[in-house]
Amino acid sequence: MSLRPQNQKSLLTKSCLTWGLVLGALSVNGVVAQTSPVEFRQSFSLEDNAGEGLELVSESDLEAFESLNEAEDEKLLARPPVATVRAQLTRANRSARATKFSERTEAVMRLSQPANGAERDEGVFDGQTVQDRPVGIHMGSLRLLPSLDAGLGWTDNAEQVRGGTPDGFYGLDAAVAVISDWDRHALGVELRGSLRAFFDEPDNNQPVVTGLANLRLDLGGSTRADFEGGYSFSREQRASAENEVASGPTNSVQEIEGSFSLSRQVSVVQLRGGLGINRSVYDGQSSGSGQRDNTVFTSSLRASFDNGAMFEPYLEGGFLVRKYDHDCNGDPTCLDRTSGGYSVQAGLRVDRGPKLRGEFGVGWRAEYLDDARLDALQGLIFDGAFVWSPTRRDTVTMSGATSFNATNISGASGSILYAGDVRYARQITQDLVGDIQLGYTYRTYQGVDVVEQEASGSIGLVWAFAKDAAILSRYTFQAFDSSSAESDYTSSLVEAGLRIRR
Template sequence: MSRSGSLMLLILAGLAVAAPAHAQQAVSGSGFGDGPAGPRSDTFMRGDPFGQSDPGLVEGTQDEGAADADASSFGNSGSSDAGAADPLAGTAPRGTIDGLAAGAGEEAIPLADTRRAQPIQPFSERLRAVSRRAPLGGGGNPDALVFDGDTTRDAPRGIRLGSFLLYPELYTGLGWSSNRAGDASGSSGSEYRIAPSLRLQSDWSRHSLGVNLRGSYTGYPASSLTGDPNVTADALLRLEMSERTELDVEGSYGLSMEDRGTAESSGGDQNIHQVGAGLALRRQIGLFGAELRGRVDSTHYSGIDGASSQTDRDNALFTGTLRVETNTGATLQPYAEASLLKRRYFDRCDNAVTCVDRDSTGYALRAGVGFDTGGKLSGDLALGWRSETLKDKSLARLEGLTVDGSLVWSPARLTTVTGLVNTTLSPSDIAGTPGSVTYSGDLRIAQGFSDALTGEVGAGYSRTDYAGISLTEQEARATSALTYALTSSIALQGRYTFRRFSSTTPGAGYSASEIEAGLRFRR
């Protein structure tokens, strides 16, 4: 992302945050479908601004047009518990999460990732994304109250735009890192980060549309290092075709810099652009739920500060998946998935002597179980096998056992634990290998101390093995953070992160410590 693009994101978010108060006026029943509206109790639980519960109501306020749960979500009542109040926060609300109505297309990002340079995902966003992985038939427990890890004194109120609600946010921070480059030759120094975000959610009675824009730019003063950009943009349109049938249309864009320490980053700094689109049709059939989805994900590389763009790595992956699961409302809900894969590179290989044809076809099989014990504990765990066969038979198959799972555990009213296990198979242009298999896992814990003070700790680990060659990369990361809401719209945030990267490539390992503090502004 260019510096001008980063600045534009900042300006847009700043303008939204500074919008006049009268822009928040809500019109009851306005917009398409006369979305749910009406007065709420002062103790209404704060929840997901993408249609879960009204995050803007604090003690002594009532907003007749604030966002409500999307009661028509597939397999989901959309209800919330409006009567419980946080004992540490008087009548201030605390977060609720409903698995099916998470933010538009948000993906849970592992805490440790050896491939991308990216900031740590906010806990509340991570929680929504983890909850969204719940089985389509069960959809998590919409009545469960789960602390979302965020302060409530500065709960976002949102800005009414017709039948939509807009939630702007801006974070600016200063910090110091012992290894700013994130590689074996990195040096210490100061850094700054600017992170705007805009989130838009419809307030319709049946269908829903959510758009999520989040940006981040990390700069390094008095250094020749290129700044690290990170952008995610996604949209999810959910259409109720009938009482038992739902159609989802999804699009996404992502921008991040390739991690400088990984073996993949050998041709200078590279920005990675990812564009995705998907279509999913879901239907309840008696005691079963079925989903048929198709998706295409395109990845492109562009050089930074004079580095040549590695366009020979540009590719698109086409995926078709059929998923079947039980829909009985039981605590355990088994499911199974089968996928067909086809990967195509944009640079065609027409001569086997001068290039390697890395186009591939493959499949993926997965079976697992979703579980929900009634709000205290929910998640899923699946085992499977994925394989891609390359056209160039001199390269081994890119295949391996897959382990994927998620966890949301609420051992106490102001404590939430999220866990994530992921398996990722990624192509590569390193000689002699078709690509890599990455296993990653982490735990993150959020604790609320009052309506104005929250804390978080987390630890994660990932291991990447390249097929056909002796190359392994590992990363361990630990983080801790505190957030203190100074006012109803400004919060002070601080975070410390330690990272350890190791590789079988001699001299490639390194460690890095980073401390950062800044202010978060939101409406």
């Protein structure tokens, strides 16, 4: 199924305008770059002689560049926890906070980090402005990193439904993170709350609360243990097939997750075993919202082969059990969606230093439901992400993920969501950064003829005008298409504000 012609035309127009603005900015910046004392890296190439054709720089140029790197390295110590690439991509039917470019870059770098916890190359531009880069407040062997974003905006479709009404809003995003400054091991905790509050209709407000924590224990030169936990609160979008609320606030969605993994390198083989738990709780006005409450238990084992080459193959497999809270209690009309299943995946991890890094895998996942009247929830899975850094001022991320989700739609076993996006960030100057994003999601429900698609694009600009402050601006366009009647819509949103962080 494809986007409707009117939505395609609108998205194409917005995308062409967006790319025109970006290309124009790059053309102007190309002139400025000719006089910059910082020498750019050669564009990505798989040739062995990466320095061929590059002009030599003067000693004064090298000293200026090295001093800039030293200043940046001192500030790059602060690394709060971030959600995984899959978590960032697969919250498609919820009013989640937009992922920042730096968060996506950090998540991809951690995804491709070796199992032995080796330090990675810091030569990738992460989309951050230099002057107000967070350094934190020292608290003994810990660092505190506070931040606050506040701004105003306007959208032509506050409800995010067909025929939605325009409305203005104010937005707040407050976060505090604590990270360790230890020689061994690592600890990170972040609490964040954001709110998009509309002036005319508060039922459309979008509150989001998240909490993340991780602990890495270095048990030896080739062994490490990782503990991770997370919590999120958000609301479902009105156009989602799961939403049953016609007026008033939509259902809330809470997720609580935790995982433990143990990694060890034996010769050229890296082994990682893990256990995980993910609980989802739905609450709202509809009587059936609680029927989706469920808990997923997972176990996995991954073997990767690191022989020092640029491409590192891996194999991964695991088992899962999904337990629903709702009990049929002998009701013959009730559908028991409790299930058990497995997943298998094979892929490659790519490590070409700061030029190109990431991994991508393809496999199969299946969940077999206890109720024989329901089809198995199964399908192709792909997961992975890459960071490509063609120059010191440009970074591109490419990400994809698959998610299997619960449902209470009659006759449906669940839904499978495929999500992917491409992002590009450009350091126009040290204190002026622009980025652009294009994304697409495809959700299909097993057992019923319901398909949802969404295409999105956004362009943003950040200017750091002081040591701890920056001005933010962003334009976002969305086009949603569903096989459910009267559910497709388009929306445009523009917002600007102030960011303060330490």
